[in-house]
Amino acid sequence: MAKTIIVRCVDPRFEGEWTENILLAIGPHYTLTELAGIDPLDEEGFNALVKKAKALLSINSAINRLLVLCHEDCAWCKANNIKEEEQLKQLKSLTEKLIKALPQLKVEMGYVDKTGKLSYLKEVSGE
Numbered sequence: 001m002a003k004t005i006i007v008r009c010v011d012p013r014f015e016g017e018w019t020e021n022i023l024l025a026i027g028p029h030y031t032l033t034e035l036a037g038i039d040p041l042d043e044e045g046f047n048a049l050v051k052k053a054k055a056l057l058s059i060n061s062a063i064n065r066l067l068v069l070c071h072e073d074c075a076w077c078k079a080n081n082i083k084e085e086e087q088l089k090q091l092k093s094l095t096e097k098l099i100k101a102l103p104q105l106k107v108e109m110g111y112v113d114k115t116g117k118l119s120y121l122k123e124v125s126g127e
């Protein structure tokens with residue numbers, strides 16, 4: 001049974017060439033999508049994301065982990081002139097907000113490169 005929720009970009013490679021790597025690295029999981037994986041756009045978008053995660057928790061109490069993924073070569077970031085450094089700052093910021101909003105879950109950050117390889121990034125404390 002899936003114990004993990006991932007929050008990731010709408011990039012179609014997640015449903016194509018990256019699927020197998022992600023599944024091997026994370027195991028069975030639920031997926032919530034945002035632009036760039038890390039941009040719920042505004043407070044309303046963030047609240048909707050938390051609401052969806054809580055809805056999943058209500059149907060599966062085994063969920064204990066949420067993984068926020070950003071990725072290399074992101075079309076949304078390119079279109080909005082978001083450099084990698086800024087993308088990682090947004091990732092950290094969203095992860096910190098999710099830690100506070102969903103204290104029952106272990107919230108982690110990851111980065112997916114062009115080949116679909118997942119790397120875990122240092123945990124943030126939520127402080």
Ligand SMILES: [Zn+2]
Pocket residue numbers: 009010011035036037071073074075076077
């Ligand atoms: Zn993307």
